Amino acid sequence: MTPRRQRMALIAAVVAGVAVSVALALVAFRENVLLFFSPTEVVAGEAPTERGFRLGGMVAEGSVSREEGSLTVEFVVTDFANSIPVSYTGLLPDLFGEGQGVVARGQLNTDGSFDAEEVLAKHDENYMPPEVAEALERAHPEGSP
Amino acid sequence: MIPELGQFALVLALGLALIQASLPLIGAAQGRDEWIALARPMAAGQFVFVAAAFLILTHAFTIDDFSVRYVAMHSNTALPFAYKVAAVWGGHEGSLLLWMLILAGWTLAVAAASRSLPEAYAARVIGVLGIVSVGILSFMLLTSNPFDRLLPAAVDGNDLNPLLQDPAFAIHPPMLYLGYVGFSVPFAFAVAALLTGSLDKRWARWTRPWTLGAWLFQTLGIALGSWWAYYELGWGGWWFWDPVENASFMPWLAGTALIHSLAVTDRRGIFKSWTILLAILAFSLSLLGTFIVRSGLLTSVHAFASDPERGLFILMLLMLITGGALVLYAMRAGRMEAEGGFKLVSREAFLLLNNILLVVATGLVLVGTLYPMVLDAAGYGTVSVGPPYFNTTFSIPMLPLVLLLGLGMHASWLGMRGETLVRKLVPAAIIAVLGGIVLTVVVSRGLDNVLTPIGIIAGLWVVIASFWDPIMRLVRRESRTVPLSRAQWGMIVAHAGVGLFVLGVTVTSAFTIESDQAMAPGDSASIAGFDFEFRGVREVEGPNYDAYEAEVAVRRNGSPVTLLAPQKRVYRVQRNPMTEAAIDPALRRDLFVALGEPLGGNAWSVRIQYRPMLRFVWLGALLMALGGLLAATDRRYRAEQRQAAEVTPGRLVGNTETA
Numbered sequence: 132m133t134p135r136r137q138r139m140a141l142i143a144a145v146v147a148g149v150a151v152s153v154a155l156a157l158v159a160f161r162e163n164v165l166l167f168f169s170p171t172e173v174v175a176g177e178a179p180t181e182r183g184f185r186l187g188g189m190v191a192e193g194s195v196s197r198e199e200g201s202l203t204v205e206f207v208v209t210d211f212a213n214s215i216p217v218s219y220t221g222l223l224p225d226l227f228g229e230g231q232g233v234v235a236r237g238q239l240n241t242d243g244s245f246d247a248e249e250v251l252a253k254h255d256e257n258y259m260p261p262e263v264a265e266a267l268e269r270a271h272p273e274g275s276p
Numbered sequence: 277m278i279p280e281l282g283q284f285a286l287v288l289a290l291g292l293a294l295i296q297a298s299l300p301l302i303g304a305a306q307g308r309d310e311w312i313a314l315a316r317p318m319a320a321g322q323f324v325f326v327a328a329a330f331l332i333l334t335h336a337f338t339i340d341d342f343s344v345r346y347v348a349m350h351s352n353t354a355l356p357f358a359y360k361v362a363a364v365w366g367g368h369e370g371s372l373l374l375w376m377l378i379l380a381g382w383t384l385a386v387a388a389a390s391r392s393l394p395e396a397y398a399a400r401v402i403g404v405l406g407i408v409s410v411g412i413l414s415f416m417l418l419t420s421n422p423f424d425r426l427l428p429a430a431v432d433g434n435d436l437n438p439l440l441q442d443p444a445f446a447i448h449p450p451m452l453y454l455g456y457v458g459f460s461v462p463f464a465f466a467v468a469a470l471l472t473g474s475l476d477k478r479w480a481r482w483t484r485p486w487t488l489g490a491w492l493f494q495t496l497g498i499a500l501g502s503w504w505a506y507y508e509l510g511w512g513g514w515w516f517w518d519p520v521e522n523a524s525f526m527p528w529l530a531g532t533a534l535i536h537s538l539a540v541t542d543r544r545g546i547f548k549s550w551t552i553l554l555a556i557l558a559f560s561l562s563l564l565g566t567f568i569v570r571s572g573l574l575t576s577v578h579a580f581a582s583d584p585e586r587g588l589f590i591l592m593l594l595m596l597i598t599g600g601a602l603v604l605y606a607m608r609a610g611r612m613e614a615e616g617g618f619k620l621v622s623r624e625a626f627l628l629l630n631n632i633l634l635v636v637a638t639g640l641v642l643v644g645t646l647y648p649m650v651l652d653a654a655g656y657g658t659v660s661v662g663p664p665y666f667n668t669t670f671s672i673p674m675l676p677l678v679l680l681l682g683l684g685m686h687a688s689w690l691g692m693r694g695e696t697l698v699r700k701l702v703p704a705a706i707i708a709v710l711g712g713i714v715l716t717v718v719v720s721r722g723l724d725n726v727l728t729p730i731g732i733i734a735g736l737w738v739v740i741a742s743f744w745d746p747i748m749r750l751v752r753r754e755s756r757t758v759p760l761s762r763a764q765w766g767m768i769v770a771h772a773g774v775g776l777f778v779l780g781v782t783v784t785s786a787f788t789i790e791s792d793q794a795m796a797p798g799d800s801a802s803i804a805g806f807d808f809e810f811r812g813v814r815e816v817e818g819p820n821y822d823a824y825e826a827e828v829a830v831r832r833n834g835s836p837v838t839l840l841a842p843q844k845r846v847y848r849v850q851r852n853p854m855t856e857a858a859i860d861p862a863l864r865r866d867l868f869v870a871l872g873e874p875l876g877g878n879a880w881s882v883r884i885q886y887r888p889m890l891r892f893v894w895l896g897a898l899l900m901a902l903g904g905l906l907a908a909t910d911r912r913y914r915a916e917q918r919q920a921a922e923v924t925p926g927r928l929v930g931n932t933e934t935a
Contacts, residue, residue, distance in 0.1 A: 136617075144632050152636040155669045156643040163665035164647075167658035185660060199876035202794045221792040222511075222872040222883050225844075225853045 165236065170213040173239065180239050183248070186215060187234040195229055208233060208245070219247040226252040279344050282332035283423040289325035289380070290413040292318045296406030300399035304471070312395055315402040319387040322409060323380040330377045333422050334364050343429035346370060346422045352435035352849050354820040362446035363436045368570060368586075369422035374449060375566070376412050378457045383409070386461055386486070393482060400468035401461075408460050411593040419586045435849035438821070444504040448497060452524055455494020456562045459527055461486040462534060463559035466552045467601050470608045477615065480541035480551060485908045487538060487555075488766075491531045492904030498524050499897035507857055512790065512868045512885045514893060517666040522645040523565030526638050530558040533634035535904075536627045543689055544624055545615030550631070552605060552612075560598040561638070567594055568645070619691030626684030633673040633680075640669045667785075671727070678734045678778055682741030685771060704744050708737035719783055719888055731782030738775030742768050763910035770903025773896040780892025789886045792872075796879040804886035806867060807831045813871070813880060821845040823856070826871045826880065830860065842871040842882075866890045 167185045168178040178184055186208055194207035203220040206229075217235055227233060227250060237247035296318035303311025333346070337360045342348040350367045351360055365374040383405045390398040416422070439445075462483045469479040501521065506514040515521065534554040541551045567590040618624035644661045652658050682704070687697055712733030720728070746760065746768065760768075793801050795810035802808075811827040823845040830837040840858035847854065857870040865888045872881030 144628070145635070148632045148636045149639060152639040152643070152669075152673075155672060156640055156665075159665045159669045160644075160647070160661065163662050163668075165660045165662055167660070185658075197875060200794055200796065200879040201875060202792055202881055222870065222881050225855055 167234075170208055170210045170215045173215055173245075174213040174243075178239055180241060183236060183238050185234055185236050186217070186239075186245055186247075187232070188215075190227070190229050190231055190233050192229050208235065215243070215245050217245045217247050219250050223250055224252040228252075278332055279336055279341065279423040279425070282329045282336075283417075283421060285325040285329040285332065286413060286417055286421075286423075289322045289329070290410065290417060292322040292325065293406050293409035293413055296322060297403055297410050298406075300406070301403035301471070304396040304399045304403070307396075309395075312399040315399040315406075316387040318406065319380075319383045319402050322406075323384040326373075326377050326380040329423075330364070330373055333370060333373060334361060337361065337364055340433070341429075342431070342433050343425055343427070344422075345424045345426040348426050348430040348433045350434065350436050352433040352820070354848070355433075355436055355441070356819055358446065359436055359441050362440075365449045366436045366440050369416070369420045371449060372412065372416050372420050372570075373422050375453055375457060376409070376416065378450070378453045379405070379409055379412060379460060382458055382461055382490075386464070397468055397472055400471050401464045404464035404467045405460060408464075408597065411597065415586075415589050415593065419589055432849075435820070435847065438845065438847040438850065438852060438854045439508060441847075442504060442508050444500050444508070448500040448504055450497075451493050451500055452497030455490050455492075455497050455531075456524065456527060456565065458486070458490025458493060459531055459555075459559040459562050461490060462538075462555040463601070466555035467604060470552065470601075470604045473608060473611060477541055477545040477548070480538050480548075481913075483555070484535075484538050484542060485910075485913045487531065487535055488904045488908035491528070491535055492901040492908065494524070494528050494531065495897055495901040495904065498528060499894050499901075502897075503894055506890075507859055509855075511855075512857065512870065512883065512887070514784075514890065517644070517663045519645050519649075520569050522641050522666075523568045526641050526645070527558050527561040527565060529634050529638040529641070530554060530561050533631045533638070534558050536630050536634075540624050540627050544618065546618060546624065547628070547631075548612040549605075549609040552609070554631070554635075556598065556601045556605060557638075560594065560601075561642075563590070563594045563597060567591055568649075621687060621694040621697060622691040623684065623687045623689045626680060626687050629680055630677065630684065633677040636673045637670060637677075640673070641666065644669070675730070675734065678738050678774065681771060681774065682737050685741065685767060686744070701741060701744065704740045705737060708740050709733055711736045711740075719787055725786060728782060728786040731778060731786075735775045735777075735779030735782060738778060739772050740775075742771040742775060761910060761912075763907045763912070766903045766905070766907030766910065768903070769906060770900045773899025773901075773903060775896070776892045776899060777896025780889050780894075780896055783889040784887050784893065787888050788890075791884050793882045793884060794875050794879050795882045796877060799879075801882075801884060803884050804865075805832060806837065806886065808869065808882075808884050810880070810882060812878070816843070818845065820849070821847045821854075824871065826869075826882070828858070828869050828882070830867060838867070840867070840869045842869045844871045844873070861891060863891050863895075864888065 165183060165185050166178075167187060170186070170188050172178060173186065178186075188208040188210045191207040191209045191214060195204065196206070197204040203218060204223065205216065205218050207214045208217050209215075217237075219235065219237075231252060234251045235245065235247035236249040236251075237245055239245055295314060299311040300315035300318075303309070303314070333344075335341075336344045336347050337351050338357070340347070340351065340353050340360075342351075346367060346369050350363045350370070355363065364370045383402060386398075386405065387402055390401065393401075465479060465483040465486065498521075501524070502514050505516065505521075506512065534551065534557075537547050537551045537554055540547045567587065570586055570590055618628075644665050648659050648661055683697060683701065686700060712729060712735075715736070716729045716732050745764075749757065789804050791801065791803055793799075795801065797810060797812035800807055800809045807830065809829045809831070811829060813824050813826045816823050816825045823843040825841050825843045828840040828842065830840060838860040840860060842858040843856040845854045845856055846852070855870050855872075857868055859869075860867040865886060868883075868885035868887065870883040872883060874880055
């Protein structure tokens with residue numbers, strides 16, 4: 132190849148590579164992007180029931196319960212305006228607790244409860260997941276929760 | 277008083293950096309030798325003052341000076357001494373100081389090892405590094421001063437985040453930063469080459485060992501981070517496609533492409549402008565990574581700072597440095613002349629494919645990482661892009677990459693007949709396919725994915741193809757041929773590492789078995805042929821934490837394998853519970869047990885994992901780094917330096933020593 136044709140080939144290859152990568156990204160996105168909803172948005176019917184999403188808020192005080200010896204735990208996620216009951220089977224993160232910020236990934240049932248496949252908690256006591264802080268802010272614009 | 281001296285040292289370092297970033301560059305442009313000669317002394321002085329600031333902060337940690345806000349936030353009198361030292365980089369401000377120290381260190385290394393380069397060129401390289409220093413130092417002094425006082429002083433400190441109280445954590449950030457920041461050196465070499473205007477291929481030869489050095493540290497840093505996440509985060513994953521991980525992975529991918537494209541530019545004098553662009557890209561991705569981690573956009577253990585002002589500052593720095601370099605590139609790239617073409621079946625062509633595939637992979641990770649942040653910043657709501665996206669899209673460029681790798685490393689420069697290349701490697705391919713099928717049958721427990729045997733075969737293929745030359749030499753008892761050079765061994769070892777890595781990733785992701793169990797004393801769970809017996813939980817006491825410790829006996833066919841003791845710790849100062857998993861590591865498989873929480877009665881939740889060949893993932897990364905070390909220390913780079921020094925001794929002395 133001459134230097135000129137070689138350069139053209141290089142540019143063509145890079146363009147093709149970028150095009151393929153964008154196409155792949157778009158396809159994979161459609162399947163793997165998870166939206167985030169607060170309890171208020173879920174109650175308002177904005178969240179989908181046919182696919183999974185992430186639900187965030189605070190774990191309501193006194194709402195964590197489990198049957199003795201069972202891996203399944205139930206708790207309520209609230210933004211202090213609305214609440215969603217959540218059920219999860221498995222190990223909870225270290226910093227999970229009542230009155231703590233939490234993000235749950237899972238599916239909404241038709242009865243309005245939420246089945247979580249994964250539960251994430253904040254990493255330290257000064258830190259609140261930004262999504263959760265924002266959701267709380269939206270539910271209570273003037274006062275601090 | 278001493279902490280104020282630390283701050284003063286930073287201010288002095290900034291002053292020297294300002295001189296380093298201006299006069300040598302102007303001097304090089306106007307041919308003023310006395311300004312050019314300022315570059316090295318300024319770099320040395322800057323290092324001294326940054327190091328002094330770093331030592332002063334370390335000192336404040338070791339004497340528990342809680343009148344310094346940063347120390348009070350991240351240390352505690354009860355913290356073991358080694359962690360007090362490591363706590364220096366346990367938060368945002370100290371991490372930046374470490375970043376800066378390493379930048380000053382790389383600059384000093386360049387200043388010391390660039391005597392064989394033309395003086396004006398070396399001055400430009402050091403000047404460009406000075407510009408980066410100015411940015412980082414002013415960032416620290418304006419937004420993130422580690423020496424800020426806390427009045428009145430705290431009685432005791434807030435303690436280091438328990439997750440970070442760990443040996444791997446102590447060395448993970450320095451390694452990672454050595455890599456991250458190290459990419460500033462090829463960046464500076466590239467920008468200096470653009471400034472010089474005469475872009476011959478010598479530039480690539482000088483840059484290669486530096487790029488390899490940065491790359492090998494980053495390889496180690498990422499591997500350490502992955503290992504730490506595996507045993508310390510407590511959930512048994514080794515890679516989460518977390519934005520922070522991606523932030524370090526993207527410059528690594530671009531840096532890997534850069535290493536290969538530098539080889540082509542060095543050997544053949546082609547791909548010049550592409551190589552320069554990659555050097556700019558690799559460092560820009562490092563800065564972008566710093567922005568992602570430091571801007572507080574993330575839900576992550578790394579997101580110490582949630583201060584928008586800081587994020588904005590880094591973003592502006594990123595735009596100035598990357599934007600400036602790209603404008604210069606646009607102005608000068610047209611001057612670059614390729615010194616020849618290349619043939620379809622040649623080392624050059626394979627390396628071109630390598631570059632395209634690596635850049636595509638970088639792009640895919642970049643899109644998945646930035647998309648949620650951009651969407652969020654634009655007010656379109658909060659989304660997250662999960663691991664399935666990355667796993668799916670990333671493997672698409674990676675599979676052809678590893679398959680072509682085996683061929684490419686046997687292709688000759690300048691071109692060869694395709695038939696010759698294929699014939700040479702047919703036996704290696706046959707061994708890889710047969711071995712892969714056998715291995716799949718051995719490790720498999722119900723095959724559900726066709727990609728698994730393909731991944732195993734690809735991994736074996738790369739390992740065998742890498743060692744094919746030395747093996748053939750042994751088999752044929754060829755003693756008359758020239759021995760393999762250190763650079764060739766570097767290539768062989770690093771590529772074998774890629775093969776082991778692919779093998780490890782494939783097997784461990786396909787055949788890992790994970791199970792969450794509710795277990796009371798005496799309960800037993802059977803996983804992958806191992807019996808895990810839960811014997812109960814007792815309380816134990818550590819230096820700065822209290823813990824529940826479970827005893828889990830593992831047996832296989834009745835004979836004992838190991839006794840695991842996972843803990844649930846509560847650190848006394850921060851009162852946060854933390855999972856300390858227990859792991860029985862082996863080359864063939866890892867057994868992992870993490871203790872969850874009490875479930876009422878005597879029962880606890882327990883996570884049990886069986887992970888075959890996980891160690892191959894890190895072993896592969898280690899071999900890659902070792903290969904990088906071998907290649908970076910090849911004789912030809914040193915020979916070149918000696919040669920150049922012999923040719924122009926007078927000029928070197930004239931420009932530096934007498935200044």
